[in-house]
Amino acid sequence: MLNFILRRLGTFIPTFIGVSIVSFLFIRLLPGDPILLMAGERGMTDERYAQLMTQFGFDQPLLSQYWDYLKGILQGDLGTSFKTKRPVWDEFFTLFPATLELSLCAIVFAVTLGLPAGIIAAVKRGKWPDQALMSTALVGYSMPIFWWALLLIILFSGMLGWTPVSGRISLMYFFPTDTGFMLIDSLRSGQEGAFASAVQHLILPTIVLGTIPLAVIARQTRSAMLEVLSEDYVRTARAKGLGPLRVNGLHALRNALIPVITVIGLSVGTLMAGAILTETIFSWPGIGKWMVEGISSRDYTAVQGGLLMIAVIVMVVNLVVDILYGLINPKIRK
Amino acid sequence: MTASDNSNAVTANAAEGQGELMARPGRFREFWSYFSENTGAVIGLVVFLTFILIAAFADVLAPHSPTEQFRQALLQPPAWQEGGTSEFLLGTDAIGRDLLSRLIHGARYSFFIGVIVVVIAAGSGVFIGLVAGFARGWVDTLIMRLMDILLAFPSLLLALVMVAILGPSLVNAMIAIAIVLQPHYVRLTRAAVLQELPKDYVTSARVVGASRFRLMFVTVLPNCMAPIIVQAALSFSTAILDAAALGFLGLGAQPPTPEWGTMLADSREFVLRAWWVVTFPGLAILINVLAINLMGDGLRDALDPKLKRS
Numbered sequence: 175m176l177n178f179i180l181r182r183l184g185t186f187i188p189t190f191i192g193v194s195i196v197s198f199l200f201i202r203l204l205p206g207d208p209i210l211l212m213a214g215e216r217g218m219t220d221e222r223y224a225q226l227m228t229q230f231g232f233d234q235p236l237l238s239q240y241w242d243y244l245k246g247i248l249q250g251d252l253g254t255s256f257k258t259k260r261p262v263w264d265e266f267f268t269l270f271p272a273t274l275e276l277s278l279c280a281i282v283f284a285v286t287l288g289l290p291a292g293i294i295a296a297v298k299r300g301k302w303p304d305q306a307l308m309s310t311a312l313v314g315y316s317m318p319i320f321w322w323a324l325l326l327i328i329l330f331s332g333m334l335g336w337t338p339v340s341g342r343i344s345l346m347y348f349f350p351t352d353t354g355f356m357l358i359d360s361l362r363s364g365q366e367g368a369f370a371s372a373v374q375h376l377i378l379p380t381i382v383l384g385t386i387p388l389a390v391i392a393r394q395t396r397s398a399m400l401e402v403l404s405e406d407y408v409r410t411a412r413a414k415g416l417g418p419l420r421v422n423g424l425h426a427l428r429n430a431l432i433p434v435i436t437v438i439g440l441s442v443g444t445l446m447a448g449a450i451l452t453e454t455i456f457s458w459p460g461i462g463k464w465m466v467e468g469i470s471s472r473d474y475t476a477v478q479g480g481l482l483m484i485a486v487i488v489m490v491v492n493l494v495v496d497i498l499y500g501l502i503n504p505k506i507r508k
Numbered sequence: 509m510t511a512s513d514n515s516n517a518v519t520a521n522a523a524e525g526q527g528e529l530m531a532r533p534g535r536f537r538e539f540w541s542y543f544s545e546n547t548g549a550v551i552g553l554v555v556f557l558t559f560i561l562i563a564a565f566a567d568v569l570a571p572h573s574p575t576e577q578f579r580q581a582l583l584q585p586p587a588w589q590e591g592g593t594s595e596f597l598l599g600t601d602a603i604g605r606d607l608l609s610r611l612i613h614g615a616r617y618s619f620f621i622g623v624i625v626v627v628i629a630a631g632s633g634v635f636i637g638l639v640a641g642f643a644r645g646w647v648d649t650l651i652m653r654l655m656d657i658l659l660a661f662p663s664l665l666l667a668l669v670m671v672a673i674l675g676p677s678l679v680n681a682m683i684a685i686a687i688v689l690q691p692h693y694v695r696l697t698r699a700a701v702l703q704e705l706p707k708d709y710v711t712s713a714r715v716v717g718a719s720r721f722r723l724m725f726v727t728v729l730p731n732c733m734a735p736i737i738v739q740a741a742l743s744f745s746t747a748i749l750d751a752a753a754l755g756f757l758g759l760g761a762q763p764p765t766p767e768w769g770t771m772l773a774d775s776r777e778f779v780l781r782a783w784w785v786v787t788f789p790g791l792a793i794l795i796n797v798l799a800i801n802l803m804g805d806g807l808r809d810a811l812d813p814k815l816k817r818s
Contacts, residue, residue: 185653185656188653188656189653189656189657189660192653192654192656192657192660193657193660193661196657196661200669200673203673204672204673205673205675309548312548312798312801312802312805313794313798315801316745316749316794316797316798316801317794318749318752318753318769318772318790318793318794318797320752320753320756320769320772320790321772321786321789321790321791321793321794322790324772324775324776324779324786324790325786325787325790327779327780328779328780328783328786328787331780332779332780332783443662443663444662446662446665447662447663447664447665450664450665450668450757451664451753451756451757454757455776465665465668466668466757469668469669469672469759470758474672477669477672481661481665481669484661484662484665485660485661485662488660488661488662489660
């Protein structure tokens with residue numbers, strides 16, 4: 175097992191270095207002079223230019239620039255945002271809880287609906303519930319989620335007036351955001367209606383972000399269940415006279431869950447990509463919206479830092495999932 | 509690959525390529541009999557072919573020019589709703605352009621995006637995958653590590669950043685999406701090559717003295733095609749979705765291009781006032797992507813029975 179973990183780490187480190195090179199090169203590949211881009215000043219003098227050149231370290235050879243960049247990353251230094259002049263690291267971690275809260279809600283939504291849907295489809299294989307559920311799942315899987323978001327806004331915010339259109343909480347409420355999780359902070363604030371408002375703001379973004387993972391989980395659960403249901407031990411359990419609930423629920427589902435859990439773990443990338451669109455539409459102040467704004471306002475250090483951090487988060491989650499999978503399933507360790 | 513496929517491949521190679529078609533009689537019919545078993549796949553195919561026809565004859569089919577502005581009919585609702593006229597069947601947008609005509613012309617962009625992206629991604633990915641699979645050693649390791657790096661980034665994010673470097677336009681969006689999708693082809697091709705290489709027919713081709721180039725493209729590649737074709741169908745739909753998403757974020761096709769994602773971006777501010785400008789472009793994307801995914805499922809069942817879902 176230790177061998178497996180070490181080997182897996184052995185591919186993690188070169189990938190991390192590669193990812194850091196990509197994000198390092200990002201600013202240097204941009205069209206135009208990086209100094210002018212970074213400083214965001216017009217008509218600067220030659221002296222000022224030279225001074226900035228030294229300040230950003232651009233007078234060094236590329237390799238030593240990269241070395242400084244890498245050292246910075248490992249010490250939690252991602253540079254300073256052009257726009258806000260604050261450290262990118264701080265910006266990232268101020269906004270990250272918003273994205274995390276939304277992603278967690280989306281994955282809970284996807285699992286609570288996707289697992290039962292996949293199980294029902296597998297048990298009723300070929301019959302109408304299976305066909306109905308899997309057709310719906312395919313629609314969800316094909317969904318342009320930015321459009322889905324607009325449709326839900328038309329229906330629930332426009333026509334029915336049930337949910338707000340944007341933000342994390344109504345402007346009426348103001349309280350310290352210690353944890354960064356609006357659901358927790360609003361509860362702790364003790365203000366009447368604050369928690370309900372936070373929940374209302376979460377509903378539509380959660381549905382939008384959770385739709386594709388929901389479809390993937392439903393499809394994956396179904397096929398994993400079908401595979402397990404044809405195994406000998408399930409037949410034995412049936413032959414022993416166990417009821418369908420016990421066979422499907424206990425014997426089959428437990429084993430079918432292994433690949434499903436992997437899929438859930440691997441959907442972090444999907445969630446991060448989805449967060450870019452979802453947060454932009456619902457004005458959700460998280461990482462996705464920050465990245466899009468960073469690109470349009472040419473805040474390139476922010477984009478660079480975000481690119482790196484998101485890739486690292488995805489990589490770490492994948493690493494953990496892989497190792498857990500190796501723990502559960504010894505076959506994979508080879 | 510089943511045993512009979514292999515023996516087919518051996519015969520085909522012995523017959524020096526020319527005899528390939530004769531050595532596999534009714535191959536298409538076999539494929540079609542599997543494919544047509546899946547009703548969804550056939551529906552998907554019909555819808556997809558309809559889209560191609562619409563794209564091809566957009567100039568004839570569209571009642572108006574996609575960019576002509578009718579100043580007297582701004583944000584006019586669809587024909588069946590109060591205030592709508594039959595001149596603009598699906599209504600008009602904020603500056604009086606006919607929505608139906610724009611959607612019809614948009615089909616061209618969608619189809620074009622899908623084809624170009626898949627050709628670039630699959631072409632380069634398959635080639636790199638073949639090289640990795642054949643070369644082994646450090647070349648293989650280097651290629652696969654590079655692919656790991658590309659795959660570490662969420663696809664839309666990487667595409668977004670690449671567009672930031674290249675500048676927002678439809679062509680750049682397509683290049684970015686192709687680069688993002690390409691690692692999947694590399695992995696698939698390499699895995700398939702590694703599976704095929706130890707087989708007898710490859711050894712015999714080698715013994716006969718086939719060049720490495722010939723081994724790669726004539727002997728091994730045709731036997732790796734099944735998963736690649738399935739992947740091509742799936743990435744066709746991903747390409748359309750991602751290009752629309754980039755267009756929606758203002759980083760893909762630029763207005764006034766009637767690309768569906770860009771149309772949605774234009775319509776955002778009217779979301780609560782004019783449902784039709786929002787609903788129809790997205791519906792077009794959804795139907796198109798859904799049809800391709802249905803087809804992809806059918807292709808997978810027909811080409812690779814091992815992967816069959818049920």
